Amino acid sequence: MDLTTPSKENVQYIIEQLKDKLRMVNVDAMRSDNFGEGNYEDLYDLYTMVMKRDNFSPSEMQAIVAELGSLRK
Template sequence: MNLENPSQENVTYMLNEITAKLKMVNASVFENLTLESIHYESLVDIYTVIHRKKTISLREMQLFAEELRTIRK
């Protein structure tokens, strides 16, 4: 998947992957996020870091969750 080109499909894909990797119980918090309502580059950055990590500690999960709050415009 080419994440360089912003699209709603890419947003949905990254959010699904992030919630799965972070084992987020309340993934519904991302339901209304659209390409127009977020900072796309920030989401790509967060996704890239999370995707590269083999394991994620509880503290890192918390930090990533906090960072995800900042992607809204």
């Protein structure tokens, strides 16, 4: 899968992977429908950073969630 190309399918894949990796409790807030292709580059950058790490501190999790919130439509 080529995630470097913005598409609805890639947005869905990235959001699903982030939910799994971060073990998001409120998955309804992380529906892929809430994210558009307009901020795809930022979403992809966040995805690559998250996938490289094994664990996150509480403050890092808070920053990640805040960034995801800012990327929502």
